[in-house]
Amino acid sequence: EPEVTQTPSHQVTQMGQEVILRCVPISNHLYFYWYRQILGQKVEFLVSFYNNEISEKSEIFDDQFSVERPDGSNFTLKIRSTKLEDSAMYFCASRGGRDRHYATNEKLFFGSGTQLSVL
Amino acid sequence: QQQVKQSPQSLIVQKGGISIINCAYENTAFDYFPWYQQFPGKGPALLIAIRPDVSEKKEGRFTISFNKSAKQFSLHIMDSQPGDSATYFCAATPNTGKLIFGQGTTLQVKP
Numbered sequence: 001e002p003e004v005t006q007t008p009s010h011q012v013t014q015m016g017q018e019v020i021l022r023c024v025p026i027s028n029h030l031y032f033y034w035y036r037q038i039l040g041q042k043v044e045f046l047v048s049f050y051n052n053e054i055s056e057k058s059e060i061f062d063d064q065f066s067v068e069r070p071d072g073s074n075f076t077l078k079i080r081s082t083k084l085e086d087s088a089m090y091f092c093a094s095r096g097g098r099d100r101h102y103a104t105n106e107k108l109f110f111g112s113g114t115q116l117s118v119l
Numbered sequence: 120q121q122q123v124k125q126s127p128q129s130l131i132v133q134k135g136g137i138s139i140i141n142c143a144y145e146n147t148a149f150d151y152f153p154w155y156q157q158f159p160g161k162g163p164a165l166l167i168a169i170r171p172d173v174s175e176k177k178e179g180r181f182t183i184s185f186n187k188s189a190k191q192f193s194l195h196i197m198d199s200q201p202g203d204s205a206t207y208f209c210a211a212t213p214n215t216g217k218l219i220f221g222q223g224t225t226l227q228v229k230p
Binding site: 045050055093100101102105112113 | 216
């Protein structure tokens with residue numbers, strides 16, 4: 001089965017530093033997402049990206065966050081000035097649907113995540 | 120309301136038993152209800168999904184029951200196996216493509 005690849009698997013940074021989390025979505029997919037999961041809590045939506053622009057973002061996704069698809073294969077999440085509360089597992093996800101609505105049993109493929117620790 | 124409420128938080132079941140996880144929602148605009156399974160160190164993976172025009176969907180040992188009037192849906196795992204031990208998340212989407220996840224249920228199936 002195709003996979004979403006995320007790097008690095010672990011990232012440790014100092015508060016106030018910038019981090020870039022990288023993802024390679026599945027090659028023919030059109031919709032891309034970032035989610036995060038604070039330890040022991042639910043998976044939370046951050047942002048969706050389609051046709052080279054943000055299609056939706058959550059309240060968590062403030063001005064400190066940005067996403068980019070620089071070269072047609074990578075999909076990055078940048079946090080400009082990290083805070084302690086940004087510590088979480090960040091998941092990239094992609095799906096191949098031609099419509100923003102899910103087809104029945106359409107899979108949203110998640111990567112294995114990047115564990116971000118802000119010290 | 121954008122929340123999906125999930126219960127129980129944790130569940131212990133004997134091998135061969137039935138595991139039942141429940142979810143409730145408020146937003147009638149939700150039109151797609153998937154269940155995801157997550158093993159430690161991995162991202163969530165789609166298990167089974169249902170639309171509100173169907174009251175039940177079964178795939179192998181996994182069944183979703185959907186009650187549109189009560190705005191509730193549940194996952195039943197029949198003949199639970201130790202390999203089913205994982206965290207299960209229900210989710211819903213309000214026509215925009217983003218998934219709103221429940222809090223998760225940690226299932227332990229004892230041999």
